[in-house]
Amino acid sequence: MPEVKQTEYRGSIHQRQKDLMLKWYERLNEAAETGTPPTASLMISGNCVELLEAFGAVPIYPEVNALQLAIRHQSLEPILAAEEIGYAPDNCAYVKADIGCYLKGITPTGGKLPKPDLVLCNFVGCNTYVKWFEHTAVLTGSKLYVLDVPFLCEDEPSQAAIDYVVRQLKEVVTLLESITGKKFDYDRFTEAVRCSAEVEELWSQIKHLARRTPSPFDAYFDAITLMGPLYVYRATPEGVEFFRAALEEMWQKVASGQGVYDQEKFRLVVEGPPPYPYFRTFRDMFAKWKACAVASTYSTVGGLWEFGARHDPDHPFESVAMHMLSQNVTNRNYLQRYEQIKRYIEEWNADGLIIHFVKSCRLFSAGQGDMRDYVTKTLGVPTLYIESDLEDPRYFAEAQTRNRIDAFFETLEHSKLTAKAV
Amino acid sequence: MLCLERTFDKSQDQIADLSFARVGEWKDRHPGAKVIGYFPVYAPVEIIHAAGMLPVGLSGGGDRLDIQHADARFGSFICSIIKTTLEMGLREHLKMFDGILFSSICDSARNLCFVMKRNFPDLYTDFLHLPHNPSSTASVDFLASEYRRLIQELERIGGHEVTEAGLKNAIALYNHNRQLIRHLYALRAQKPHVLRAWESYVLVRAGNLMPVEEHNVLLEESLQELTQRPGKPRDSIRVVVEGAFCEQPPLDLIKLVEDAGCYLVDDDFVIGRSWFTEDVPVNGDAVHALAESYVNRAVYSSVRHDFRAPRWEGLAEKVKRSRADAVLFLIAKFCEPAYFDYVLFKQKLEKIGVPHLLLEFEEKQFTFDRVRTEVETFVESLVFD
Numbered sequence: 001m002p003e004v005k006q007t008e009y010r011g012s013i014h015q016r017q018k019d020l021m022l023k024w025y026e027r028l029n030e031a032a033e034t035g036t037p038p039t040a041s042l043m044i045s046g047n048c049v050e051l052l053e054a055f056g057a058v059p060i061y062p063e064v065n066a067l068q069l070a071i072r073h074q075s076l077e078p079i080l081a082a083e084e085i086g087y088a089p090d091n092c093a094y095v096k097a098d099i100g101c102y103l104k105g106i107t108p109t110g111g112k113l114p115k116p117d118l119v120l121c122n123f124v125g126c127n128t129y130v131k132w133f134e135h136t137a138v139l140t141g142s143k144l145y146v147l148d149v150p151f152l153c154e155d156e157p158s159q160a161a162i163d164y165v166v167r168q169l170k171e172v173v174t175l176l177e178s179i180t181g182k183k184f185d186y187d188r189f190t191e192a193v194r195c196s197a198e199v200e201e202l203w204s205q206i207k208h209l210a211r212r213t214p215s216p217f218d219a220y221f222d223a224i225t226l227m228g229p230l231y232v233y234r235a236t237p238e239g240v241e242f243f244r245a246a247l248e249e250m251w252q253k254v255a256s257g258q259g260v261y262d263q264e265k266f267r268l269v270v271e272g273p274p275p276y277p278y279f280r281t282f283r284d285m286f287a288k289w290k291a292c293a294v295a296s297t298y299s300t301v302g303g304l305w306e307f308g309a310r311h312d313p314d315h316p317f318e319s320v321a322m323h324m325l326s327q328n329v330t331n332r333n334y335l336q337r338y339e340q341i342k343r344y345i346e347e348w349n350a351d352g353l354i355i356h357f358v359k360s361c362r363l364f365s366a367g368q369g370d371m372r373d374y375v376t377k378t379l380g381v382p383t384l385y386i387e388s389d390l391e392d393p394r395y396f397a398e399a400q401t402r403n404r405i406d407a408f409f410e411t412l413e414h415s416k417l418t419a420k421a422v
Numbered sequence: 423m424l425c426l427e428r429t430f431d432k433s434q435d436q437i438a439d440l441s442f443a444r445v446g447e448w449k450d451r452h453p454g455a456k457v458i459g460y461f462p463v464y465a466p467v468e469i470i471h472a473a474g475m476l477p478v479g480l481s482g483g484g485d486r487l488d489i490q491h492a493d494a495r496f497g498s499f500i501c502s503i504i505k506t507t508l509e510m511g512l513r514e515h516l517k518m519f520d521g522i523l524f525s526s527i528c529d530s531a532r533n534l535c536f537v538m539k540r541n542f543p544d545l546y547t548d549f550l551h552l553p554h555n556p557s558s559t560a561s562v563d564f565l566a567s568e569y570r571r572l573i574q575e576l577e578r579i580g581g582h583e584v585t586e587a588g589l590k591n592a593i594a595l596y597n598h599n600r601q602l603i604r605h606l607y608a609l610r611a612q613k614p615h616v617l618r619a620w621e622s623y624v625l626v627r628a629g630n631l632m633p634v635e636e637h638n639v640l641l642e643e644s645l646q647e648l649t650q651r652p653g654k655p656r657d658s659i660r661v662v663v664e665g666a667f668c669e670q671p672p673l674d675l676i677k678l679v680e681d682a683g684c685y686l687v688d689d690d691f692v693i694g695r696s697w698f699t700e701d702v703p704v705n706g707d708a709v710h711a712l713a714e715s716y717v718n719r720a721v722y723s724s725v726r727h728d729f730r731a732p733r734w735e736g737l738a739e740k741v742k743r744s745r746a747d748a749v750l751f752l753i754a755k756f757c758e759p760a761y762f763d764y765v766l767f768k769q770k771l772e773k774i775g776v777p778h779l780l781l782e783f784e785e786k787q788f789t790f791d792r793v794r795t796e797v798e799t800f801v802e803s804l805v806f807d
């Protein structure tokens with residue numbers, strides 16, 4: 001059996017992303033201390049951060065806070081604190097970790113987090129989002145606005161759905177004007193939308209580099225590293241600069257034929273969020289087999305841009321609405337996710353699919369057995385199905401997960417050898 | 423004359439019948455007409471009715487369906503109704519249905535909609551986005567457009583034009599149906615010793631399976647009979663049930679709670695049947711009236727978000743209105759919307775000093791000993807307080 005191999009991201013982007021994220025937390029700390037800049041809580045998926053940019057407001061992303069805690073092995077204490085006040089074992093642990101942090105005064109960096117000036121729930125597919133932000137608003141006493149985004153049940157959103165979202169976006173503008181005391185700066189908004197479009201283009205190009213063999217980065221684990229700046233800085237010049245540098249670094253890897261491993265043995269598509277409390281352990285389980293993710297659905301939570309969609313500075317409101325309605329994995333329907341996976345397998349040339357069932361998250365996980373049925377039976381592609389959680393460390397069965405992963409790759413290796421022999 | 427006991431027994435049999443015989447009879451009597459099922463909690467049944475179709479409220483497989491296939495599709499940590507609904511499809515219990523509607527109640531149900539679509543390509547499967555931002559003036563317009571889309575789909579499938587007159591007629595029929603259900607609930611709250619919760623429950627839920635016209639007659643006759651029905655007051659505390667709005671608890675569990683010393687004076691069982699607090703207006707545009715009623719005239723529910731009127735205030739109001747001593751949270755295992763709301767409900771109840779008990783159930787549950795003890799202990803703690 002191959003030796004366990006620890007992997008590091010070999011490049012400078014990792015450090016740069018850390019610096020950017022720290023800078024973000026510093027701004028939030030400043031907001032907590034001084035009351036400026038204004039802040040608004042926002043969900044990652046399909047959001048309208050460009051509107052906040054127009055007001056110079058900084059987004060607070062509870063999901064990013066929650067995952068940072070989990071990666072740092074600090075999520076259990078707040079989860080238990082939330083369960084103590086009545087949250088159920090089966091409620092999404094992201095919410096519990098976030099609420100628990102609030103109750104206990106814990107933050108990911110130890111700095112302060114501000115009371116949001118607005119709790120802006122972009123309801124984009126995840127029903128838990130609405131509950132979560134409603135609870136946040138009750139806890140903090142902040143104003144709540146639920147931006148209701150119709151779920152995408154057909155290929156494209158209807159004009160009525162687009163109008164509905166645009167009208168709500170304009171209501172948010174009015175709300176932000178009254179909260180910040182500033183007039184809406186349309187030029188600044190357009191500029192933010194332009195930055196987003198550019199970042200999306202760069203990110204999309206990065207993702208397309210994973211079509212090459214070897215892929216210069218892991219489109220699950222490394223993509224997650226890049227997702228922090230993607231969310232926090234998408235609509236800013238810093239974001240553009242960061243992703244330019246990232247793309248350049250990836251190209252250099254491609255030019256020198258450098259992959260994630262000295263020899264890429266398996267190419268995978270990964271479905272579902274990772275087990276953040278065991279992020280490194282989990283990654284190493286794949287590294288052992290030199291298995292590289294070439295695409296992942298989770299990395300399209302913030303936006304699905306590799307198939308061409310972009311924000312459009314010529315139609316800023318409409319394109320923000322389109323982004324919320326149809327260009328993120330959470331607001332797209334389950335069968336569209338099957339289609340997305342199919343394209344990844346075919347166009348990114350993958351050997352198999354890993355489905356990580358996450359107990360917290362019905363949005364991702366409810367129905368993944370049917371997805372497996374589709375991928376194995378209809379597409380004829382090997383699939384591994386494993387279960388744990390993205391935030392709660394109590395649900396990760398390390399030995400069992402490792403065994404299942406090993407068994408999967410052993411079979412895959414065997415069938416590759418047999419195929420070659422034929 | 424109708425014998426109440428027989429009516430309740432018959433309704434009980436009907437709601438447990440997974441062959442949907444009653445729906446089959448309707449189809450026999452209406453050759454070529456279509457049946458549209460809807461997953462809980464709410465659906466604009468008036469529109470289905472106006473399309474010349476029979477709307478049928480689905481409520482899962484209850485305790486009569488072994489799960490053979492659906493577990494492999496939906497795995498762990500998913501509530502039972504999701505699995506039994508899929509199982510019913512996979513085991514051909516839904517043959518009678520021409521379409522199934524889902525709505526934006528929770529992530530599991532939403533994904534189920536599309537899993538059903540893949541597995542049953544001949545079935546018309548649709549998803550209605552019911553708005554979560556009623557404070558926006560755009561909500562009503564959007565929902566009206568969603569309803570118009572549904573109308574087009576139903577016209578396509580059924581070949582029957584939905585007219586304004588047909589819609590208004592359906593609204594009037596369902597307004598009447600909801601009024602009768604409200605009367606039934608009022609009577610139960612007033613005289614819980616005359617009408618037991620399980621009896622009113624089966625009577626209301628039976629309406630999921632029959633034309634509204636027939637259900638109206640059944641409710642009218644039952645209400646009439648109930649005025650004469652004798653009843654001996656029991657030594658019970660008055661309790662509101664909250665949390666059972668989607669997956670339904672086993673009937674035996676409802677009976678057990680009553681037997682253990684509770685008058686269930688209000689509940690949210692099959693709440694879609696009494697979704698509006700007052701009549702849907704019949705003057706003006708009918709589609710608009712239905713959409714506007716959803717936004718402004720609906721009961722509070724864990725699957726409908728309206729931050730103008732918090733749900734916990736709705737529960738507190740319900741407790742007050744029904745003069746309840748306590749709240750019993752009956753929550754389906756893995757029902758995330760109910761479990762999230764539990765926290766805020768609980769906080770509110772504690773603030774206003776209303777005792778509460780949480781019981782988790784599964785539609786398929788056969789042993790109730792632990793539950794019985796818990797309810798009895800709870801009741802005793804209140805009686806001897």
Ligand code: SF4
Binds near residue numbers: 361363364390
């Ligand atoms: S349910 Fe899933 S998508 Fe929703 S907040 Fe939790 S982890 Fe995120």
Ligand code: SF4
Binds near residue numbers: 502
């Ligand atoms: S019981 Fe709860 S979780 Fe299950 S489908 Fe109904 S609302 Fe969703």
